[in-house]
Amino acid sequence: MHKQTAIIDLGSNSIRLVIFEINEDRCYREIQNLKVVARLSSHIMNDGSLSNKGMNIIKETLDRFCSVLDRYNVSEIRGVATAAVRNASNRPEIEKLLKGYTEMTFDVISEKEEACYGYLAVVNSTDISTGITVDIGGGSTEITIFKDRKLKHYHSFPFGALTLKQNFLEGDSPLPSETKKLSRFLLQSFDSLPWLKEAAGPVIGIGGSARNLALVHQHSIDYPLSGLHQFEMTLKDVVSVYERLESMTLKKRQQVDGLSKDRADIILPAIVVIQTLIEYTGSQQYVVSSKGLREGVFFETLLKEIGIETFPNVTEESFYQLSRNYNLDYDHQKRISVLATYLAHTLKEHTGEPASHEDIHLLQLAARVFYIGESIHPESRSQHTFYLLTNQSIHGLSHGKRLGVALLASFRNRSLLNQYATPFRHWIKEDEFSRYEKLGAILRLAYGLDRSKQGSVEKVLLAPSDSKDVLHLKLEKRKEAYFEEFHAQKYKKHVERAFGIKIDILS
Secondary structure, X not given: OOEEEXXXXXXXXXXXXXXXXXXXXOOEEEEEEEEEEOOHHHHEOOOOOEOHHHHHHHHHHHHHHHHHHOOOOEEEEEEEEOHHHHOOOOHHHHHHHHHOOOOOEEEEOOHHHHHHHHHHHHHOOOOXXXXXXXXXXXXXXXXXXXXXXXXXXXXXXXXXXXXHHHHHOOOOOOOHHHHHHHHHHHHHHHHOOOOOOOOXXXXXXXXXXXXXXXXXXXXXXXXXXXXXXXXXXXXXXXXXXXXXHHOOOHHHHOOOOOOOHHHOOOHHHHHHHHHHHHHHHOOOOEEEOOOOHHHHHHHHHHHHOOOOOOOOOHHHHHHHHHHHXXXXXXXXXXXHHHHHHHHHHHHHHHHOOOOOHHHHHHHHHHHHOOOHHHHOOHHHHHHHHHHHHHOOOOOOOOHHHHHHHHHHHXXXXXXXXXXXXXXXXXXXXXXXXHHHHHHHHHHHHHHHOOOOOOOOEEEEEEOOOOOOOEEEEEEEEOOOOHHHHHHHHHHHHHHHHHHOOEEEEEO
């Protein structure tokens, strides 16, 4: 039976409800995501208390969420409140309001907890082992440093995109003097953390403003690959987005593709935080995470049941979930992986062309999801495979590697590969295209060698030959392999064309 868990993130800028569903295989997916732009930080009075209007916004929002939750079979509702509630002078009054919702468990989380949840979200959804996270909320900014997937340092600053806008920028478009003042303030704040200068790895942006920065850039360059998670930008890219938005009026900024209307007035100070942090740490890369505090809370809940804090291998977990979600035959996909690895090593031995560790890893990942589109319709399995893999984020894969997996897992022939690769040719150099063709052709042949899904062929070995012009492949079989031999004869032409050799398959 499927279990449903709800997370409510009561933030300084927005309040969000997310519902996750977990099946019997412990595969999870998001089934609902609703947001209310609350701007609670703007309802803090001079005495530090949250105004009655702010209190009413919380109540109205939670009432709406309760109405939605009635339609679901949710077994647990975890609510977390961050800086706006944590720092309010009338916090006890707000907590009393939250306790009135007895079906929910609400915690006003500490600065450390808020930072840690961001870290948990990143290490459980990316393959980045060392890095710097920055979670820019409305009223606070959390920074963590992790190394070898272990949290080393954390800090929460009492400022966020909303409060920075209120304190440093008077108009809709910042003056140069205001931006300089804001940058100096941020540098002084970063200087208070002696460990920050020594940080290594990419700066990983968490939160709505961090995501909007990347979305605006994607739209501006007509980015062809779907998905935001683990999208990479350079410092130059970040600066270019800031300069473009800085020159606009608020009204024009609200019309920019990729920028949420409700963030158009606070996006600029958020970008300044990210830009300044990249420059301060000397990082070479900005990576956006579409997973943040809410997902961190969810991962804590999910993994606590099995006594761990992080997935041992995020990529492996993602491919396990893909195989379960699309009902793939695990044994069949594993045999494709094994046979493809044998073929790669055999070709290396014959041609002298090295198969790198990265090539083998990419080959084995693609084998795990080879023709995954068959679950939609077998007639168009290649097309559906490429669409599925390029139109969803896969945790633990960079965008470049996800594209590589998609091209290999959908391989049918050179012509179709070229068709799929066309929108991405500015990414893919000719030698890279040749590499994808070779690896894809290997996978297609390996698929043919288990065409009946009986495991008839166990190994592919290099057979002795007097001719260097012909590669003789010997199939080691555990039973009769009529269909495998038939399809191997059909599919070997792709390998022959890619490698420029002739292949003779010996039964």
